[in-house]
Amino acid sequence: MTYTITIDPSGRQFSAQPDETLLAAAIRQGVPLPYGCQDGACGSCKCKKLQGEVLHDPYQAKALSEQEASAGLILACRAHAQSDLRLESRQVGAADAFPVKRLPVRVSRLQRATPDVMILHLQLPASDALGYHAGQYVDVLLRDGSRRSYSMANAPHFQALAPGLELHIRHLPGGLFTDHVFGAMKEKEILRIEGPHGGFYLREGSNKPMILLASGTGMAPIKALIEHLRFKNIERPTTLYWGVRRPSDLYLNDWIAAQCADMPMLRYVPVVSDALPEDGWSGRSGFVHRAVLQDFPDLSGHQVYACGAPVMVQAAQRDFAAAGLPADEFYADAFTSALDKLGA
Incomplete structure (x- = not known):
């Protein structure tokens, strides 16, 4: 039996067999559902079930809490359709997405x-x-x-x-x-x-000020976003927060400084969590997403792009929502390692 899956608000559709996950079916048919680990560990493929029934394969509780499941959220990488479905995923783009x-x-x-x-x-x-x-x-x-x-x-x-x-x-x-x-x-x-x-890319139709949030090598896609902003002459106020363990981990510091010099709308806040006395660090310290909240206690008028370790992304999504950030203005890509997939 084949079921029809409809994604709101894009209107994209694909079909799925009961013996394949929703994510596998979407990838097979070129529908770009967001995902990361594909093993029920990171939560990147989370979406809301509006109509229909699914059956989940086992997954890690950190990827989908009991409260989220009760609210109708599912993991596309572990869910199997048991009927026609209507899902909500605002990260799914239009049918003219780039081919894989x-x-x-x-x-x-x-x-x-x-x-x-x-x-x-x-x-x-x-x-x-x-x-x-x-x-x-x-x-x-x-x-x-x-x-x-x-x-x-x-x-x-x-x-x-x-x-x-x-x-x-x-x-x-x-x-x-x-x-x-x-x-x-x-x-x-x-x-x-x-x-x-992935569905992690700039939504150019908005004029809201942006928070770019990275931890570790999560700076990679943020670097690409900054290059894109500069190339397209997009002048939305943008603040970059980059969290690392020690100052020596800020491997793009000079590059970021050069971008800030040429992009008046871009502000940079490096945050170090585990500086040693010999580092001589006098800048911001602690968890990087908390530095955002210190500077922006009200995020109701902002848009956030976050990339890095799953624990950082999940904490930011939770705490930013409490600071007023609309759920559909948080775009994220969590870096999930093989250890994360094993629950280590």
């Missing part, structure tokens, strides 16, 4: 940004362009069939000059892919990628 492609890419440069962050430059095939929105991500397809997701850190308009992608990769010791990146990977190596994916 699988492409070979060549490693053109490995740039060590910090001891545990590598900037990976990938050359795209000259014969096959990859269209995407600033903020979206690609999956790196590994030989064992698994995949790792990384946001593009360069805005799409750069493709006209030199087709290629910039990915920011943090080393997770024991990680199948990151151990290779920081160990045996060499320039000219060939990888395979799939994308673009």
Whole structure:
């Protein structure tokens, strides 16, 4: 039996079999539902069930609380349709979204940004362009069939000059892919990628002031958003908050300072959580999302773009809502590692 799934408010539709998850069916038919881990660990694919019935595979409680489930929220990566469905997901774009492609890419440069962050430059095939929105991500397809997701850190308009992608990769010791990146990977190596994916991109129809919120390498898609703002001459007041553990982790500090010098509407607030005395840090400290609330106790008139660790994204979404941020003005992309998927 086949069921029809309708997504509000975009009106997009796709069909799903009971033996496949809603997310798998949507990806198969080119409908860009947001997602991250695909394993019920991060909550990125959360959407609201308006009509119909679903059956969930097991998932982690941190991804979908009992209160959220009681309110009708579901996880598309674990939910199976048991009837026709009407869902609400404001991150689903129109039918003219960029097509998802699988492409070979060549490693053109490995740039060590910090001891545990590598900037990976990938050359795209000259014969096959990859269209995407600033903020979206690609999956790196590994030989064992698994995949790792990384946001593009360069805005799409750069493709006209030199087709290629910039990915920011943090080393997770024991990680199948990151151990290779920081160990045996060499320039000219060939990888395979799939994308673009994700609903994390700038909503240009709004004039609201923006908060850009990043933790760690969650700065990658935020960098692409800033490049896009500059390219399109968008002058909405924008404040960037970047949270890291120590000052040395602010690997784009000089780049951000240069953007601020040329973009009067852009303000930058770095936040360090675990500075040591020898760091000599005199700036903002603590949790990065709390720094936002200290500066903006009323977020009712703002729009937020958040990217980074799931715990940061989830805390920001909860606390920003309490500060008046409308639910449909919070756009997020949570970076979920293999450890997150295992519940570690």
